[in-house]
Amino acid sequence: MNKQISKRTLSRLPVYLSLLQEKEREGVEYISATTIANLLDLNHVQVRKDLSCASSAGRPKVGYETKVLISDLQNFLDYNNTKNAVIIGAGDLGKALLGYGGFTSYGLNIVAAFDTNPEICGTLIKNKPIYNAEKIEELVKEQNIDIGIITTPAQFAQATCDRLVKGGVKAIWNFAPTSLTVPKHIIVQNENMATSLAVLSNKLNESLKE
Amino acid sequence: MNKQISKRTLSRLPVYLSLLQEKEREGVEYISATTIANLLDLNHVQVRKDLSCASSAGRPKVGYETKVLISDLQNFLDYNNTKNAVIIGAGDLGKALLGYGGFTSYGLNIVAAFDTNPEICGTLIKNKPIYNAEKIEELVKEQNIDIGIITTPAQFAQATCDRLVKGGVKAIWNFAPTSLTVPKHIIVQNENMATSLAVLSNKLNESLKE
């Protein structure tokens, strides 16, 4: 239960979690790996294997207790241990992320956003303060921010990233469609629309051929 | 060059493409797999293998001609063959996608958006018409829309999806944090923030431990 977890498995855990939460709301008290697998179109052994990383609450003939499994997953994913983040770029995408309530339950606390547009600096958007991008370094240091979320246009992404790194963030979540250069100890996760679109298009083309 | 391509490889191709386009703008005429690999933190053999699916323009000692490789990738990814799409849900995320100019160069043409808010129906946002969600089915049929992009709140996603399917879309790109049930022939690609956040958080935790 405590070895290095594979990235693939890790990616599936939040999917299980969200399904389980849905099921719990519907009043489902116990659920089996087979049921989960069917709902998500996965192999049932894979589901069991994945879940075993985070929980050992399964009982033969019964399955997993929904409530316990949810809590085990939340624990494993460290959703209780909140991390502070800021968003750089209060355009539509930045706003969408600012306004997305769900992050709190994923252990992500978005503290503020930054932008270069003087008209919005100093205002509140979605109840979060917008600061001048000049202050990134200062505020990131001061408020102990772990994660910087980049939603600027591509051409400003690297400069933004450099400021965040100077401020001391440990990880960057990059929504700008460009790749970033960072010191080795900084974690970067790229969110690449083009990538998923490519996968989608390709499946679509394959299916049109048939 | 024409076998079934792996999803992993396919996901990396757009990343290569965007790097190459950047390099081309900087005036780089030739680039080697090793250089690409270093820039993207990948293995050089993997890069060469990936690229070989889409192109065979590599020359020993020289590398790939940037221009040719770009065009081969665009061809392979079918970016020249435009597909029509609509967005359902003109909230911040919907607007962000409406306004993202980049999609055109990925072969995706966003025709319109739909929403339930009567105040914005009939208006233009980012120069695209917003229609009443009642009309999804009708317009999707009429305009020959291939792809439906769902950016509604989670609780409306399934109903939205059903309408799109009735209208005849072939693929769904789902940004709502819920899993959808669709007929077998419909392609669904889920864009799951929680998933990438989980990967990021986990890396962050690992790095904090050390």
Place this chain on the structure above:
DNA sequence: TATTAATTGAAACTTTTTTATCGATAATTT
């Protein structure tokens, strides 16, 4: 109480993906 059925979890096996090795090629240097 014995039998059956559903389920877990571990182990063995298969497939896919990634990485390493190597010969061939072409530009550059000696």
Place this chain on the structure above:
DNA sequence: AAATTATCGATAAAAAAGTTTCAATTAATA
């Protein structure tokens, strides 16, 4: 002109991920 070097592309090896099989467990049923 020969030697050297950077690179590609193919093949082989290794690692990772996914699937199948099976024994053990426990609730339900006969």
